[in-house]
Amino acid sequence: MENRIVGVYDNEIKGPLAIIIGGVHGNEKAGVKALDLLFKMLEVEPITNKQFKFSGRLVGIKGNLQALSVDQRYISEDLNRIFLREKIESALLQEHPVDEEAELIGIINEIDRQIEEYQPNEIFVLDLHTTTASGGIFTIVNDTPESIKLGLKLDATVIEGFIKDLHGTVLHYFNEENLNRPCVSLCFESGQHDDKLSVNRCIAASVNFLSAIECVEKFHIETIHEEILNNYANGLPKHCKLIYTYKIDKNENFRMKPGFKNFDRIRKNQILATNKDGCIKAPSDGIMIMPHYQEKGSDGFFLVKDVLGEKIPKKSFL
Ligand SMILES: [Zn+2]
Incomplete structure (x- = not known):
């Protein structure tokens, strides 16, 4: 099975645990590609920029490995609707969970392992997606004041209220109640599935996210991604x-x-x-x-x- 972890970046300066997830829907590859590039950028940044400092730990995670391998939204059920306590408990009881139940357990175990190892005081989760229709990028927040505040710093429209009409999404699960420490989570929709620029916008949102949670100070990473994000987002409603x-x-x-x-x-x-x-x-x-x-x-x-x-x-x- 393919590795679920895209990368772990940690310069041994204590800070928040930042988790960025791509490909919770297997036909949405932009987030995974963006994570790949983001880790490559982080590798070279300290070489070209001596001032560069990173506080905290960044973990990049692939969501639905099986669905990603066949380029489908999901195999038997939508992974982004089953982050529910009952579902997790029943999947954990199975000896060999399959399809999305296996993915669900895989993601939760990996994040639990990172929390256990890093012992963060705060956790921030960014879940990267794309949409079938074009014409917009936006951030979906889990309606807490913290997530709205953080969402507005990503420089794309923030939409609140989704959490009430949907169930079992990544945003519903990654909170303080389930993780036993302060956790803010949001989801970023970066544009159309096959639009190459959706990858750039995922990178820009991830960099803005890392800067907003103070993992990085003003990044020197090329502003080209941010420019692409702003070209798309400017003129859209803020909130x-x-x-x-x-x-x-x-x-x-x-x-x-x-x-x-x-x-x-x-x-x-x-x-x-x-x-x-x-x-x-x-x-x-x-x-x-x-x-x-x-x-x-x-x-x-x-x-x-x-x-x-x-x-x-x-x-x-x-
Ligand atoms: Zn999606």
Whole structure:
């Protein structure tokens, strides 16, 4: 079996434990590629930049190894919906857990091992994803004030409220209650699955994350990644809240109308999708997030609203 650990970076200056996960969905490879590059960048940084200091330990982890190897979202169930106590307990009782249950145990064991070994005072988790539709990057937070504050420092739209409408995601599990020490977790959506720049945006968000949690001071790593992130994010709302989730019923024959992108403005009663009973209309005005254009998964689309009325500014990278 492939190694779950992409890398461990630790310069023996005590600090937080930073965990970055890529490929929790096996068809979302950008996060894994970004982690590979990030560790390579960290290897060379102290050579080219004598001022470089890293506090804490960074661990890069691959999520769903089996699904990554076949380029599928998942094998038998969505790994990002089964981070649930009952599920973990039942998987632990099995002698040979398979498919996503094996992945779930693999990830949890690895993170427990890192916590045990490093004994951090604080843990921060960043879970990297991509979406089927293009047109937006955003950070999903677990709705604690700490995660919202940290999310805003990643320089992409922060969306709160997902945690209430979804269950068993990485964000639901990695918290203080389950890990017995302060833990802030968030998820970063870096753009379309096959867009090469999604990798750059994952790197930029990871660097911003490491800087926000004070593992690194102002990084000297090329600002090109951050520039790519800002090119995409500027003009998007800074902070949004989930207002509506469309759950797909197994036999309804849900079809999203073609052409929707993340952050499209939606009008009340606009036709968004169809099913066996006819048209599915928007229940209110809103902003489209993650329209469903893939085979697997049970979320049709999400509508969010802008809570601040503030946009992400265009930055200058001279
Ligand atoms: Zn995903």
